[in-house]
Amino acid sequence: MVRLGTGIGWRPEIADAVERMQGIDWVEAVAENVCPGHLPGSLLRLRERGxxxxxxxVSLGLxxxxxxxxxxxxxxxxRAEALGSPMVTEHIAFVRAGGPLTASARLEAGHLLPVPRTRDALDVLxxxxxxxxxALPVPLAVENIAALVAWPGEEMTEGQFLYELADRTGVRLLVxxxxxxxxxxxxxxxxxxxLAELPLEAIAYVHVAGGFERDGVWHDSHAHPVPRPVLDVLTDLASRVSPPGVLLERDENFPEPSELKRELGAIREAVAxxxxxxxxTVHADAHVVPRAARTAVPARTGAAERAVTTGAVAAGAGAATATATAPTTASATTATVCAEGAQAAGATADAGAGTPERTASGEAVRQRLGLAQxxxxxxxxxxxxVPEGFDRVRLGVQARALAAKRADVVAKVAPELPLILGSGYRSAFVAYAxxxxxxGGYRQDALDFAAQLLREGRPAEGRARRDLRRWWLDRSGPAPRPTSRLGLGPGLRQVGRSLIRR
Known part of the structure; x- marks a missing residue:
């Protein structure tokens, strides 16, 4: 077990502050934001300090x-090899669906969505x-996600689902x-x-983050201070087992370094x-919850019971084919995304060859899950x-949140678009979404959005339309045009140069 200590999520916006912080034992970087051949200087300096x-x-889609x-x-x-990392982490979530498995359009969520806690989903996971x-050179740890919606007909609690996942695969848990x-x-x-049902001995480390509540819905924003109820859950966890590491996440609305330091102090106090x-005294494996104390996982249900979550989905899945385009590639999640090259969809050989998941029935399980997702x-x-059994109101809230997130990320990936379109960018993008x-990921999303506006005759003839058309031509062509030929206004030229250099 790797003892990590207290850490913070490394982000380019706070890189300097993180380097200056005392008492930071480790950092976590979004994998899709790091190019192995061009590691940020800040990360290199941190590594040199030990x-x-x-x-x-965030995009593997386990x-x-x-x-x-x-x-x-x-x-x-x-990325793990370039950073000399002792492990890599990902999420227990689905991020894309459709494609050949379901004979429908391939869709990307641009977000982490919950998998149903069923035997089918567990087998696939x-x-x-x-x-x-x-395929990975170091151990893998997987993270439980926040969810706004619940799948109907679930067969296990979250703790039971995670316990059996760890028990069957030996994977570590990022709680x-x-x-x-x-x-x-x-x-x-x-x-x-x-927490009582989790295999606490499998914990690799812990995430702590802030959010806010609106109209009875908690939004896991990673852009607000860590609230007391979250610290209380951390204290509960630390009362059961000594977490190998605890990390503060912050992705937006970055505060002053003094505020980050205060939050790290509150986290240390909650653990203490x-x-x-x-x-x-704090020990790595102290007081693990006994296996016998955990709630038993229900036995596999029959096809009739599973039909609650997978029935009547073919029509909904097929409806997506009307908007089918090219196959998806890796999603970009922030402005500093490294191009991945071709993202092959082929599978790596499974270490569990000969297990039930590799039989013909296993492929049927994948198809059932694929149709539902x-x-x-x-x-x-x-x-x-809306598929049968889901909360329509909650799905509406989630749909609006996904559209808003797409607008925010596209604005980071293609910062010229908000400058060209001005205050009308956000409303135009949400309507488009x-x-x-x-x-095809956020970069392609930006191109598709611009192309749709131009087809619709927006913006009206003028400087904004000319800038948008030249931007789209430059980004969609086989090679970028020189910035001097883009005809961008003074406020856009420097942004254009920086994007072309990426």
């Missing part, structure tokens, strides 16, 4: 119905995790206590019950309080009917 750097993936693509696994492995473990709090507010799930409650994602991003699902 600070551990762990790549944290919960997808399809197997992880070899290209994405190779990219994640390269276990095989996908084994594939990733076989996000903020996500446990989010699921408490949004889905009525008790964090203490989840938990250790005091545990009544012993495609129906849900299509309802969220393509306006198709409601009828145009994302198929």
């Amino acid at each position: 600070v551990t750097v762990i790549p944290h993936g 919960g997808d119905a399809e197997r992880p693509g070899a290209g994405r696994l190779t990219a994640l492995a390269e 276990c095989e996908n995790v084994r594939i990733a473990q076989a 996000d206590v903020a996500n446990l709090h989010t699921n408490h507010v949004n889905r009525g799930e008790d964090p203490a019950k989840a 309080l938990g250790a005091a409650m545990r009544g012993a 495609t129906a849900l994602l299509s309802a969220l991003v393509a306006g198709t009917p 409601q009828g145009h699902p994302m198929h």
